[in-house]
Amino acid sequence: MMSIRAVGLGAPMRQATLSRALARSPVVLAKRNVQTESQPPSAAIDILNKQRLRRPTSPHMTIYQWQMTWIPSIVHRMTGGALSGLLYGFSLAYLVAPGTFDSAHIVEFVAGLPDVVKYAGKAFFAAPLLFHSFNGVRHLSWDMIKFMNVKGMYQTGYTVLAATAIGTVGLVLM
Incomplete structure (x- = not known):
């Protein structure tokens, strides 16, 4: 018994011995009287909605x-x-009307736009593309277990925002 106490197995050994003794004795389950009432199947939705209203x-x-x-x-x-x-939208449009959405017609259409609209359009397309690309590299660095602390996540986040801003300005001015 001294070796069991030294290892710390005294309590589990007592529990195992008692559980064997309890397993041999009959178990009496207490009966509870529960009132039930029959409901039509359409009442299930009403009951569910009432339960949802009571949820926090x-x-x-x-x-x-x-x-x-x-x-x-x-x-x-x-x-x-x-x-x-x-x-997908451009691809489907090209499949539906290849003569209207070919490169020559798109270049001709864009050339006729005012400069302000061209620059705004470039920024509108460049910013999401660059952000998604740079943030994708950020996610790949996390997959390689790099920058996986709070400081690294904030540094890479601000780096992505700065690179997106600089890249967007660079692409708009091209």
Whole structure:
């Protein structure tokens, strides 16, 4: 018994011995009387809606402080969806009307626009593309277990924003 106490197995050994003794004795379950009533199947939706109204409301995003760790992640998803939607939209438009959406007609259309519209259009397309690209590199660095502390995440977040701003200005001025 001394060796069992030295290792610290005294209590588990007692529990195992008692559980064997309890396993041999009959177990008596207490009966509870529960009143039930029959409901039509259509009442299930009403009951579920009443239960949902009594549930507590989870806090909304507006109570949280905006952080460099989750805002770029949300924007990364939005820019990815917008860029892929733009690609699919242009591809479908080209399939439907290849004569209207070929390169010559697009260049001719853009050449006729005022300069302010051209620069705004370039910024409108360049900023999401560059942000998504640079933030994708940031995510790849996380996959390689780089910058996986709070300081590194904030540094890379601000680096992505700065690179996006500089790259957007550079592409707009081309």
